[in-house]
Amino acid sequence: xxxxxxLKGMAETAKNFFGSYFSAERLTTxxxxxxxxxxxxxxxxxxxxxxxxxxxxAGMRCVACQICEKECPPKCIFIEKSKDKKPDALGKQQFYPxxxxxDISVCMSCQIxxxxxxxxxxxxxxxxxxxxxxxxGGLLLDxxxxxxxxxxYHQIHPAEADGVDARLAAEKAKADAKTKITAEAKTAAIAGxxx
Amino acid sequence: xxxxxxxxxxxxxFVLLQHWLVSFLPTSWQPAAGVLLxxxxxxxxxxxLFALTTVFERKGLARIQxxxxxxxxxxxxxxxxxxxxxKSLTKEDIVPLSADAAVHFLAPLLLVITVFMGFAxxxxxxxxxxxxxxxxxxxxxxxxxxxxLAVFMAGWSSRNKYSLLxxxxxxxxxxxxxxxxxxxxxxxxMITGSLSLTKIVEAQNQYTWGLPHWYIFTPWGFAGFVxxxxxxxxxxxxxxxDLPEGESELVAGYHTEYSGFKFALFFxxxxxxxxxxxxxxxTLFLGGWSAPLSFLTWIPSWIWFxxxxxLSIFVFIWMRGTLPRLRQDQLMNFAWKFVLPMCLVNLLxxxxxxxxxxxxxxxxxxxxxxxxxxAGMGLGEMRRQRLGPRSYRYAE
Amino acid sequence: MTPLTGYLLxxxxxxxxxxAGALTRRNAILVLIGIELMLNAxxxxxIAFWRYGPHPEALTGMMFAIFSIxxxxxxxxxxxxxxxxxxxxxxTTDLDQMNRMKG
Amino acid sequence: MSIVFYLxxxxxxxxxxxxxxxxxxxxxxxxxxxxxxGLALLFLNLDAQFAGFAQILIYIGAVAILVVFAILLTRxxxxxxxxxxxxxxLAGLAVAAAVxxxxxxxxxxxxxxLPHETAVPEVTVQQIGVALVGRYxxxxxxxxxxxxxxxxxxxxxxxxxxVGHEKEEGK
Numbered sequence: 001x002x003x004x005x006x007l008k009g010m011a012e013t014a015k016n017f018f019g020s021y022f023s024a025e026r027l028t029t030x031x032x033x034x035x036x037x038x039x040x041x042x043x044x045x046x047x048x049x050x051x052x053x054x055x056x057x058a059g060m061r062c063v064a065c066q067i068c069e070k071e072c073p074p075k076c077i078f079i080e081k082s083k084d085k086k087p088d089a090l091g092k093q094q095f096y097p098x099x100x101x102x103d104i105s106v107c108m109s110c111q112i113x114x115x116x117x118x119x120x121x122x123x124x125x126x127x128x129x130x131x132x133x134x135x136x137g138g139l140l141l142d143x144x145x146x147x148x149x150x151x152x153y154h155q156i157h158p159a160e161a162d163g164v165d166a167r168l169a170a171e172k173a174k175a176d177a178k179t180k181i182t183a184e185a186k187t188a189a190i191a192g193x194x195x
Numbered sequence: 196x197x198x199x200x201x202x203x204x205x206x207x208x209f210v211l212l213q214h215w216l217v218s219f220l221p222t223s224w225q226p227a228a229g230v231l232l233x234x235x236x237x238x239x240x241x242x243x244l245f246a247l248t249t250v251f252e253r254k255g256l257a258r259i260q261x262x263x264x265x266x267x268x269x270x271x272x273x274x275x276x277x278x279x280x281x282k283s284l285t286k287e288d289i290v291p292l293s294a295d296a297a298v299h300f301l302a303p304l305l306l307v308i309t310v311f312m313g314f315a316x317x318x319x320x321x322x323x324x325x326x327x328x329x330x331x332x333x334x335x336x337x338x339x340x341x342x343x344l345a346v347f348m349a350g351w352s353s354r355n356k357y358s359l360l361x362x363x364x365x366x367x368x369x370x371x372x373x374x375x376x377x378x379x380x381x382x383x384x385m386i387t388g389s390l391s392l393t394k395i396v397e398a399q400n401q402y403t404w405g406l407p408h409w410y411i412f413t414p415w416g417f418a419g420f421v422x423x424x425x426x427x428x429x430x431x432x433x434x435x436x437d438l439p440e441g442e443s444e445l446v447a448g449y450h451t452e453y454s455g456f457k458f459a460l461f462f463x464x465x466x467x468x469x470x471x472x473x474x475x476x477x478t479l480f481l482g483g484w485s486a487p488l489s490f491l492t493w494i495p496s497w498i499w500f501x502x503x504x505x506l507s508i509f510v511f512i513w514m515r516g517t518l519p520r521l522r523q524d525q526l527m528n529f530a531w532k533f534v535l536p537m538c539l540v541n542l543l544x545x546x547x548x549x550x551x552x553x554x555x556x557x558x559x560x561x562x563x564x565x566x567x568x569x570a571g572m573g574l575g576e577m578r579r580q581r582l583g584p585r586s587y588r589y590a591e
Numbered sequence: 592m593t594p595l596t597g598y599l600l601x602x603x604x605x606x607x608x609x610x611a612g613a614l615t616r617r618n619a620i621l622v623l624i625g626i627e628l629m630l631n632a633x634x635x636x637x638i639a640f641w642r643y644g645p646h647p648e649a650l651t652g653m654m655f656a657i658f659s660i661x662x663x664x665x666x667x668x669x670x671x672x673x674x675x676x677x678x679x680x681x682x683t684t685d686l687d688q689m690n691r692m693k694g
Numbered sequence: 695m696s697i698v699f700y701l702x703x704x705x706x707x708x709x710x711x712x713x714x715x716x717x718x719x720x721x722x723x724x725x726x727x728x729x730x731x732g733l734a735l736l737f738l739n740l741d742a743q744f745a746g747f748a749q750i751l752i753y754i755g756a757v758a759i760l761v762v763f764a765i766l767l768t769r770x771x772x773x774x775x776x777x778x779x780x781x782x783x784l785a786g787l788a789v790a791a792a793v794x795x796x797x798x799x800x801x802x803x804x805x806x807x808l809p810h811e812t813a814v815p816e817v818t819v820q821q822i823g824v825a826l827v828g829r830y831x832x833x834x835x836x837x838x839x840x841x842x843x844x845x846x847x848x849x850x851x852x853x854x855x856x857v858g859h860e861k862e863e864g865k
Contacts, residue, residue, distance in 0.1 A: 593805065596802070596804075597703070598736070600798060601706065601707065603801060604710075606793070607790045607793050607794035607797070608710040608711055608714055609714070610789065610790040611714060611787055611790030611791075612713070612714030614783075614785070614786025614790060615714075615779045615780055615787060616780065617780045621719065623761070624713055624714075624722060624723070624726050624761060627726070628713065628714075628726070628729060631730065634733070634745075634749075635736060635737075638742045641740075641742065642812075647812075648821075650822060650825045653745055653822065654822075656742070656745050657744070657822075658830075658833055658834075658837055660753070661752075661841060662837065664844075666844075667760050667761070668760060669847050669851065671764040672851040674764055674768060675768060676851050678767070678769075686780065687780050
């Protein structure tokens with residue numbers, strides 16, 4: 001019958017109207033500044049630099065290899081390699097970034113830097129409240145602002161961070177074993193030489 | 196009836212207030228001052244109501260869509276309109292370079308003036324009517340018809356294709372739906388035998404077994420009210436007939452090129468037109484300021500008028516939240532091929548009702564004619580697939 | 592000057608303006624506007640005579656005016672329909688260019 | 695003769711003049727509405743409420759809108775280059791001036807016989823309605839037929855010749 005559909009529709013919206021006052025689960029709105037949804041584990045916003053231990057400068061995993069700088073599609077990463085070297089997590093002497101800037105007003109959150117990093121040094125953050133009243137300096141993050149601890153990484157991406165830690169541990173073990181073997185070989189060689 | 200003096204005074208409080216205020220002036224000024232005072236009351240009241248309605252509309256639409264709606268400014272977002280007003284008043288008033296400046300300036304003024312003129316003849320309570328014109332209904336429709344010109348002026352003077360298209364759509368739509376609007380009101384005039392809106396209300400302010408003699412409770416009145424409601428929705432450019440300002444097609448229709456205060460005037464004009472046309476519908480079909488049940492007559496008449504008015508505003512909002520926008524050809528077909536014939540049948544039924552005398556026979560007879568016409572025309576439309584359910588080729 | 596004279600003079604002036612417009616404008620629509628003005632001037636005469644006539648209760652002048660308004664509405668609808676059709680046919684509404692009866 | 699009358703007469707005549715003199719056709723139409731509104735107010739000044747409101751409803755609400763639509767549909771809003779007045783404008787103006795002279799002379803000649811201020815006639819809408827379906831029922835019916843004929847006629851005249859075109863293409 002003509003007009004039946006209109007009445008059906010009106011009934012449906014009336015149900016919504018009154019229902020929204022009585023059942024809270026109908027309302028999907030999150031009132032943002034007061035309420036916020038915890039970010040999903042897979043959420044990605046902008047990259048940050050991971051450091052181990054408590055000293056951000058000493059524990060920085062980044063070795064300033066500049067792969068991410070070259071791969072970055074919008075060219076938002078700027079790295080200046082250090083002159084001197086310092087031991088990294090594996091105990092190997094490595095360069096470190098004297099300067100590491102990311103302009104997050106340019107970054108497009110593509111995550112390519114994370115994928116190309118051979119040292120698991122750069123990861124994606126879930127922090128999204130980055131608005132600032134200074135559009136040049138405020139959005140250009142330096143290495144102090146970018147450095148975040150491995151604990152923080154575990155907090156925001158637990159499963160991923162566990163995998164990373166396991167891999168790093170395995171690598172470290174392998175490297176240790178290798179140094180051990182080379183050391184043994186060396187001592188053996190020395191011994192052989194001596195013999 | 197429990198018509199105690201207190202409630203009688205409460206009923207007439209605004210009339211008494213006006214008399215008291217005017218009594219301070221010399222006698223020769225009193226009539227003019229009284230009129231000025233009433234005009235000032237109307238000009239203050241309805242914009243205030245408009246401000247409240249905008250926030251209620253947004254909240255109502257939000258609830259219909261299971262959202263919360265504005266709730267930031269003040270408790271429950273009640274001060275939102277104040278924020279909006281400050282925003283639109285402080286905005287720059289932009290007039291396009293190629294616009295016809297004089298006409299561009301006059302259009303919003305003309306719209307608001309004609310819209311407010313309509314209130315002059317609406318009885319908002321017992322003895323609460325600005326001028327009780329003998330040809331009140333005609334005056335109302337004359338003012339309503341003049342607002343179309345303002346819409347055209349706005350659209351044409353902007354020199355913007357969207358404005359012009361919106362104005363053309365609006366004017367075509369308003370003219371098409373003015374015919375059923377007038378015809379459905381003529382049925383009421385035929386039964387009452389007067390064009391005076393106060394007389395129309397008085398004719399409905401009677402009770403049998405505690406039930407009122409509202410025209411909506413008669414077969415022709417019910418059909419007339421439905422047709423009137425459809426026509427008013429189109430006349431005020433409300434959803435589902437909001438083609439003139441369809442955001443997804445025409446930016447904002449005829450007021451695309453208006454900003455700041457002039458845009459606010461258009462916005463105000465639209466809402467106040469909605470109030471006034473709802474007020475007219477209330478007066479014609481819902482008994483105006485009369486109480487719905489005979490034992491409730493002690494409640495002041497203006498409370499009844501405004502609660503009926505707000506109820507119809509709620510229905511407007513409810514429809515806006517439910518129905519999708521029509522297509523232009525559907526709109527015109529609906530007006531000329533369904534609503535207009537129904538109104539003509541309704542006129543015939545009203546005449547029959549008038550001359551058949553009391554008794555159950557006229558109820559049966561009149562209802563039967565209307566239902567037959569509705570079913571016949573409705574089924575015919577459905578069969579022609581003009582108003583039937585749409586099939587989507589690519590979706591689903 | 593009696594009140595009626597004033598109304599009659601206004602009506603005569605309006606009629607002459609309408610006539611002048613209808614005779615001098617080139618656009619067909621403006622010629623129609625001129626004719627509307629002339630009709631309106633006549634209506635003003637009718638109402639003025641009704642108001643100041645000897646038998647206003649007979650409503651003759653008023654009725655004439657009302658019927659005249661109705662007829663003028665019909666005239667406008669048909670006239671403008673014709674103008675639109677002519678424009679479609681001849682691609683112009685300029686009356687100076689419409690000097691042939693053959694389509 | 696009150697000040698109100700002079701004011702309304704001035705508005706009406708100015709609107710009429712503007713409607714006939716302005717270059718832009720849409721401005722002409724808008725000026726025409728001013729003239730219509732002035733006339734409606736003159737009707738109200740003459741205590742003809744019903745006729746005044748009917749004037750606003752029909753002329754401003756319908757005829758003016760029709761004119762405006764016709765202007766837009768015929769692209770008449772673009773001002774022509776070779777002037778808005780026809781070649782024979784002088785003759786037209788002369789005829790109009792002559793008509794006004796004759797009318798004015800006739801009106802001024804009859805001042806002596808014209809009645810002075812009369813009592814305000816008490817006419818209700820009900821009386822008009824009764825007269826319409828009583829004494830004037832035949833004109834009413836004829837107007838009804840005329841309006842129907844005009845409605846159908848206007849639709850047919852303005853309708854696209856779609857059927858004809860299709861037939862032509864078919865051949």
